[in-house]
Amino acid sequence: MAPTDDPTAAPLRETTPTPEEEFALAAQIDRVEAEKQAARDAPDIPWGKWWFESGSKWYVALGFLILDVWLFSIGYSLGSALAIVGFLVAALYGEFLLYRFLYYVPSPDDLPPKGPFRPTWARPVEYGRWTEEGAARRLGGPVARAEQGPDPKEFL
Numbered sequence: 001m002a003p004t005d006d007p008t009a010a011p012l013r014e015t016t017p018t019p020e021e022e023f024a025l026a027a028q029i030d031r032v033e034a035e036k037q038a039a040r041d042a043p044d045i046p047w048g049k050w051w052f053e054s055g056s057k058w059y060v061a062l063g064f065l066i067l068d069v070w071l072f073s074i075g076y077s078l079g080s081a082l083a084i085v086g087f088l089v090a091a092l093y094g095e096f097l098l099y100r101f102l103y104y105v106p107s108p109d110d111l112p113p114k115g116p117f118r119p120t121w122a123r124p125v126e127y128g129r130w131t132e133e134g135a136a137r138r139l140g141g142p143v144a145r146a147e148q149g150p151d152p153k154e155f156l
Helices: 019-041 047-078 081-103 132-138
Strands: none
Touching: 047 081
């Protein structure tokens, strides 16, 4: 069946565009090229910094979920509820500590420390390893916190 035999088909377009269409297409291509060049020239955070500060959080959490399902299936195959509970409690505590080790930043509402930092069971590090505050602390500099405005609790 030839393309012109179908009455519902859209009419075929001419193969050569008009000069106005060529000009509009060239303007679009130039605009897109200028936007691409501006994006390449714009200063941005390095890929590695982005990965360690925010991009890896989802993959670490996904890894934790995979580990938990794997441990649950091991306990289930053993047929022991005690093994399931034991595996999951140990894994969740280890994941909690690892997540805090990598990403912990104290809340602005937390009280300032009264003395030097001391690790505890719930807080193994002062600042997460993959945070800006942790990097500043490892370099020996002060931890710069964003300026806080008035405390909203004062207005209640």
